Amino acid sequence: MKSVMAAATAALLAACSGETSAPTTQTPSAGETPAAAAPAPSAAASLTGPAAGKWRSTTTAGGMTMPAMEICYDKQMTMEDAQALQRSAGVDCSENTYNATAGGMTGRSVCKMGDMTITSDMKVTGDFNTAYTMEITSSMAPAPPGMPNPSITTIRMERLGDCTP
Numbered sequence: 001m002k003s004v005m006a007a008a009t010a011a012l013l014a015a016c017s018g019e020t021s022a023p024t025t026q027t028p029s030a031g032e033t034p035a036a037a038a039p040a041p042s043a044a045a046s047l048t049g050p051a052a053g054k055w056r057s058t059t060t061a062g063g064m065t066m067p068a069m070e071i072c073y074d075k076q077m078t079m080e081d082a083q084a085l086q087r088s089a090g091v092d093c094s095e096n097t098y099n100a101t102a103g104g105m106t107g108r109s110v111c112k113m114g115d116m117t118i119t120s121d122m123k124v125t126g127d128f129n130t131a132y133t134m135e136i137t138s139s140m141a142p143a144p145p146g147m148p149n150p151s152i153t154t155i156r157m158e159r160l161g162d163c164t165p
Helices: 002-016 079-088
Strands: 023-028 053-061 069-073 091-101 104-113 116-127 131-141 151-161
Touching: 079 091
Parallel strands: none
Antiparallel strands: 023 069, 053 069, 053 151, 091 104, 104 116, 116 131, 131 151
């Protein structure tokens, strides 16, 4: 159940929220496992993700806040790059619609991961240079036992500076 949520969250992170850059390293906090890719948004090529550099990601889902993770992006990627990462993680999306807004971005994705269909609506506020927040409401069919459906995930991203070798 936790891995399904992590996969969905990561994909949304990677593509939807603008985290359309591939991480060169992931350093999870003690005891945390890096999340796999999940539904990424497909939008105009002009929609890009966070600036290159080191970012701290804090995820809250199901009322639980997971340990913060630090992610290093060596470049700012396109939505097409993010979708390629998604596909390589076994996520196949039939719909990826994302729109720039005055305060960030909105989006909707419908993706399959194995036998599960995940429909997600998201809103991103902030900027992809210093800090932003993604609010994602996802419905899964079939829903994993014991998992709220729909589920709400909030991901806060803060740029910490440049990546260190």
